[in-house]
Amino acid sequence: MKLMILSCLAVVTVAGPQFHFTSPRHIAILRDNRFNDDNGNFQYEFETENGIYENVVGRPGRSGGQTMDGSFRFPLPNGIIADFQFVADENGYQVRSPVIPTPHPLPAHAAEQVALTEQLRARGARWDEQGRRIARSAGY
Template sequence: MKLVVLVCLAASAVARPQFRYENPRHIAILRDNRVDHGDGNFQYEFETENGIYQNVVGRPGQSGGQTMDGSFRFPLDDGTIADFQFVANENGYQVQSPVIPTPHPLPAHAAEQVAFAEQERARGARWDELGRRIARST
């Protein structure tokens, strides 16, 4: 039994990822501006020499929370820049970017079914958790 435990420990030690940082490079910060008004309004912006950038503006939200919007970007391994714009508020975090995959549009027949269901729901139709109609539309 002890031999099995010893072999398992040895195998996990050999299999662990080996991280080697040869010649780590210092990345200079080109810009770092921060403003905090103390009333929930703030702004910060920073940029590094390797292309990382972020700009965020925050203000008190309508329902007592915080609302923020801004943008950030960073270089990808292929040399292109990934650019993002976002809003974070009472509706959650919403980000937009050309690098975020988007779903394919619904086929025409599926879009028709969704529109039909919305029309039925607007007329008072209801369904149970199994999808069976429990209230007829009038």
């Protein structure tokens, strides 16, 4: 039984991912400022020598939660600096950045169909779960 367990461990070790560790590089912290008034208000900011930066301001939210806003950035492997601005509040986490992909705008014919659907809905038209119209409005 011991031989079986030892064999299984040997197989897992050999079959597992192979890591090639290099010696870790020390990255200096250039700035580390923190403030907390113990009433829900805080601010922190830090920056490292390799381009990582974060600045966050927090305060009590309207509905008893916490509201935060700030920015952060870090270098990508291709050398570009990824820069982000965010707000986190009762409406959720909203982030803006030029590196976040955005959807393409709707083609003109699709925008026309959306506008027509909104007009029909305003006149009382309704649809079922499969998209079939179940209530016709006056004039349509």
